[in-house]
Amino acid sequence: MLSLKQFVVFLAQLLCIWAIYMVSVYITDFYHLTIPASVLGMVILFFLLASGIVKVRSIEMAGAFLNKHLGFFFVPIAVGLMDFGGLIKTSGLQIFIMIAGSTIVGLLLTGSLTQLLAKGERKQHERHNSF
Template identity: 55%
Template sequence: MKFILQLFFIWLIYAISDFIVSFLDLPVPASVFGMILLFLLLVSGIIKVQHIDKAATFFNKHLAFFFIPFAVGLMNYGGLIRASGIQLLIMIVVSSTIGLLVTSGLTQFLARRAVSKHEQSQSQSNSH
């Protein structure tokens, strides 16, 4: 029963985000807006991870299943892929590389910042 309630809660967040995107005519997919909304709710502490953990684990475990429609849809664009495959491949590689570099740079920055804060708190506690 808890799993079904968690699924309903995640669906509710999506439904709310779909309404907001439609109402405000935002140029963002409702699913992306819903993920941002869910992130903000989690970070602010309005909802706890325990409220969605079982459903989120299920979705992560079966993530490949959700890409099947996308992969089947690509079959309709065989001619485009043959004609522009190299350009598409270059765009995918470059954008993935940029994403990885930005993510790793941000992770290193935040890790260094956390270490320096920890060292500052250690030095302040040692001086007292």
């Protein structure tokens, strides 16, 4: 059970995440961007965290809560798929291949980029320690 102080901190963190999302909604609407506001919000949050403007501890509790209950947020999407039964029957294999293929490409690119960045960081660390 959360204390009142912890609950207020949690709400403040959730408000921070929501505010970033609302900024991304405004940006996508104002500039007529085709990128979903939620994706832009994640990019904005990433840059805010990477630059140190927002500290991880500032959103950690709310982020952990949202991550813990992530599966719950996909239930309405899964239920909504029932409306597309005919499409899934006729094009289900193609849809599955596209989803699987894009997932594999995404994983490979993410893994390769992570290894490349880690390699560069290791080299920089070795150069720094050699002096």
